[in-house]
Amino acid sequence: MAAVQVTETLPRHVAIIMDGNGRWARKRHLPRQAGHVAGVNAVREVVRAAIDMGLEALTLYAFSSENWKRPAIEVGALMGLFRLYFRSDMNELIEKGTRVRIIGNRTRVDPDIRAMIEDSEKRSTGNCGLNLTFAFDYGGQEEIAAAARELARAAMEGRLDPETITPELMSSRMFTAGLPEPDFLIRTSGERRLSNFLLWQSAYAELLFVDTLWPDFGREQFLEALKQFTKRERRFGALPEAVA
Numbered sequence: 001m002a003a004v005q006v007t008e009t010l011p012r013h014v015a016i017i018m019d020g021n022g023r024w025a026r027k028r029h030l031p032r033q034a035g036h037v038a039g040v041n042a043v044r045e046v047v048r049a050a051i052d053m054g055l056e057a058l059t060l061y062a063f064s065s066e067n068w069k070r071p072a073i074e075v076g077a078l079m080g081l082f083r084l085y086f087r088s089d090m091n092e093l094i095e096k097g098t099r100v101r102i103i104g105n106r107t108r109v110d111p112d113i114r115a116m117i118e119d120s121e122k123r124s125t126g127n128c129g130l131n132l133t134f135a136f137d138y139g140g141q142e143e144i145a146a147a148a149r150e151l152a153r154a155a156m157e158g159r160l161d162p163e164t165i166t167p168e169l170m171s172s173r174m175f176t177a178g179l180p181e182p183d184f185l186i187r188t189s190g191e192r193r194l195s196n197f198l199l200w201q202s203a204y205a206e207l208l209f210v211d212t213l214w215p216d217f218g219r220e221q222f223l224e225a226l227k228q229f230t231k232r233e234r235r236f237g238a239l240p241e242a243v244a
Contacts, residue, residue, distance in 0.1 A: 011184035013057035020189030020213030033077040038215035045218040057131040065139035086116045097129030103175035104138035140199035147173035184229045188214045206232045
């Protein structure tokens, strides 16, 4: 039986659902795009805080596979902000030792964005600092289905015995292979759902839902969230020691 673990240190891998840009803009009678611009500034603050604290991994939900259903003008604005962030921030991140990766479906984005993604990953592949992952055109169910198809194909071709398929083998086929599973998942804006984000990987993650809208979630709010994690008792299916 797994031992109970009371956390005394920071999490290894923090995942964040960055939610609330539109509501932040609406409260200020601004267009939704203004909320996304403010959200990029929050990304900068949180990423820099993660680097300063020496976190091992940070994964940010930047654009879901369902976000394509939004109005074309908003999708275009989001793509423009993604381009701007990569052009303005990537050199600094790489110089600070950050390893960058983007998980999701790359076939639906414009060629220049795909080139930016590949360039950033290639340039940072040898870095040993923060593992910074952007979930971009990402869906958790789509990811799991892709992993299942890969294993099914291997079994059909005789390269894999279906009886040898384990959770560990499935994990090795996920986009996040090589990273520790997220032990802390934060969602801003007061919503309390995972919205198809890291469904497989978050089986034992500690969840924190905060009312703060993402553009208002800066370094101070991030540090406060991490303090809450250190107070959590992680059981992994075991009983508390007092009743074990």
